[in-house]
Amino acid sequence: MASRTVFLDHLSATPVDPRVFDAMKPYFTEVFGNPSSLHRYGLQVRDALSKAREQFAFLINAESPEEILFTSGGTEANNLAIKGIAYANQRKGNHIIIAETEHPSILESIAFLEKQGFTHSKVRVDKLGILNPDDVRNAITDKTILIAVHHVNHDIGSIQPIAEIGKIANEKGIAFFSDATASAGWVPIDVRAMGVNALSFAPHRFYGPKGVGVLYRNRKARLVSIIHGGVQENGRRAGTENVPAIVGGGLAAELARKEMPQRIEHVQKLQKRLMDGLSTKVPYLKINGPPCGPHRSPSNVSLATEFIEGEGQLLLLDHHGVCVASGGSCVSKSLKVSHVLSAIGLDHALAQGSIIMTLGKDNTESDMDYVVETMAKIVEKLRTMSPMWDEFQQGKIDSTIAPRGIGKSFTEHAAAVSGHREERSTTR
Amino acid sequence: MSDTKEYTLYNDKVMDHFMNPRNMGDIQDADGVGEVGAAACGDIMKISLKIQDGKIQDARFKTFGCGSAIASSSMATELIKGRTIEDALKFSNQEVVDALGGLPPVKIHCSVLAEEALKAALEDYVKKHPEAVEHAETAATK
Numbered sequence: 001m002a003s004r005t006v007f008l009d010h011l012s013a014t015p016v017d018p019r020v021f022d023a024m025k026p027y028f029t030e031v032f033g034n035p036s037s038l039h040r041y042g043l044q045v046r047d048a049l050s051k052a053r054e055q056f057a058f059l060i061n062a063e064s065p066e067e068i069l070f071t072s073g074g075t076e077a078n079n080l081a082i083k084g085i086a087y088a089n090q091r092k093g094n095h096i097i098i099a100e101t102e103h104p105s106i107l108e109s110i111a112f113l114e115k116q117g118f119t120h121s122k123v124r125v126d127k128l129g130i131l132n133p134d135d136v137r138n139a140i141t142d143k144t145i146l147i148a149v150h151h152v153n154h155d156i157g158s159i160q161p162i163a164e165i166g167k168i169a170n171e172k173g174i175a176f177f178s179d180a181t182a183s184a185g186w187v188p189i190d191v192r193a194m195g196v197n198a199l200s201f202a203p204h205r206f207y208g209p210k211g212v213g214v215l216y217r218n219r220k221a222r223l224v225s226i227i228h229g230g231v232q233e234n235g236r237r238a239g240t241e242n243v244p245a246i247v248g249g250g251l252a253a254e255l256a257r258k259e260m261p262q263r264i265e266h267v268q269k270l271q272k273r274l275m276d277g278l279s280t281k282v283p284y285l286k287i288n289g290p291p292c293g294p295h296r297s298p299s300n301v302s303l304a305t306e307f308i309e310g311e312g313q314l315l316l317l318d319h320h321g322v323c324v325a326s327g328g329s330c331v332s333k334s335l336k337v338s339h340v341l342s343a344i345g346l347d348h349a350l351a352q353g354s355i356i357m358t359l360g361k362d363n364t365e366s367d368m369d370y371v372v373e374t375m376a377k378i379v380e381k382l383r384t385m386s387p388m389w390d391e392f393q394q395g396k397i398d399s400t401i402a403p404r405g406i407g408k409s410f411t412e413h414a415a416a417v418s419g420h421r422e423e424r425s426t427t428r
Numbered sequence: 429m430s431d432t433k434e435y436t437l438y439n440d441k442v443m444d445h446f447m448n449p450r451n452m453g454d455i456q457d458a459d460g461v462g463e464v465g466a467a468a469c470g471d472i473m474k475i476s477l478k479i480q481d482g483k484i485q486d487a488r489f490k491t492f493g494c495g496s497a498i499a500s501s502s503m504a505t506e507l508i509k510g511r512t513i514e515d516a517l518k519f520s521n522q523e524v525v526d527a528l529g530g531l532p533p534v535k536i537h538c539s540v541l542a543e544e545a546l547k548a549a550l551e552d553y554v555k556k557h558p559e560a561v562e563h564a565e566t567a568a569t570k
Contacts, residue, residue, distance in 0.1 A: 307492070308492065309470075309471065309492055309493050309494055309497075310494075311494035311495055312446070312493070312494060312495055312498060315436075315437060315443075315446060315495045316447075318436075318437075319447065337470075348470060349470065352469075352470050384452075385449065385452055385490060385491060385498060386490060386491070386492045387463060387472060387473075387474040387490035387491070387492055388472065388492045390454070390490065414465045414470060414472060415465075417463050417464055417465040417472060418464070418465035418466065418467045
């Protein structure tokens, strides 16, 4: 086992803060009531949920804790927002506008709604993954009932101009929802200043537990339930609440808000060190998405390394104790290149060589130096194994990152060698 | 992590061939070279062969691809060394899968790519040495 571990996948999970864990404990064993019960056990827990609602409202500057709905996670919150708002407004229209780089929980909800008679427009993003609010305005029709644009992109950390889109949506009286699962806890959120009517997030990205998601929703976003049963969450989401996770998530939200300036300052410093280090020490490496600064989440580092593939990098990094996420290349479950990387126009081969690192409050500067050093080592190892590196040295193919003007592109080369065998290998 | 178990994405055999690939590299004066790509995922594999007296004396690979693609090419080159051209032409990806102790279903195509790279290298050799196959066929009918 590696002598050192550096966890750089904080967008998938974070360790529960010990203060949060302590706050959760009594809710498993002593304060175990069901908040729907009318006796003292139930009422006590109901109080705890109210407190958590206040803490979540505090994180995003919601006007009232009543605007906070609990779900099982970010995915359910996104499903509830998209489907719930669409169905509640189906008499007014059937058209939904989204960004092309939404999370799969949004894209698949939209795909489901398409089969039920709804339609949608996808707004394009630029090379940094940011959309133009004017394109949202231009996509609006008299049938538009919902605009959904994520706050921060999961893969490349781009921050969308939410407040500007909010203005357009409010002007036109269209419900506006933002998926903030990649930003909550790491980028300040003010739902009132942003002009959103609904917003989702999940505390396991900021040192809270898994198993709870939050959907903020104000009066302007009419919503119907998609999970039916009892009248929990004012009839908007049936099912017994995950009380310990909600209590823990609430405290995690409060801590995230209070400690946010320090957390941002810390990860931003690490982000710069890591990006600069990698760019200097690893040749033919490109940072995907916006540069460090106001348009990028301070915790995201997405990179594309040329002439090698992403999974090999992930496996070797893991071997050296560095845990990262795949940029959606030849990963274990899907062979498709990430739709986000395609959307920003990244060359297929570069997209294949992409990995994502997300920083956390416990990472250190020396961790970053170790990652840079390790990355330089493993990239070199993988390149010695890659026929593409050879062919690049021989001038048969060219670099996309720093073209020399000699040889054909990787994509042309790949197409030439794939040739007639294509059909066979895809059907096997 | 307090757990002492080593958690890896693939089984020990695949991880071993990925971490310590056998026969990685090129053969300078190769008798046959095959380079193929998988349209499904974009991986590219190159196998070069040294052939003497109708037998594969040496096999080397270079791969642009995921862990299982690298392990598959490493294993394929191990398996093929010492085989006659005739035997090598019957080589199937299943041998790679079995020798690696199995691959995840979504990664089976990596072993197919190894088979194709090997066959492309053999085709290249046969194109240059048509007499070799005739010889092999005559040998087979005897």
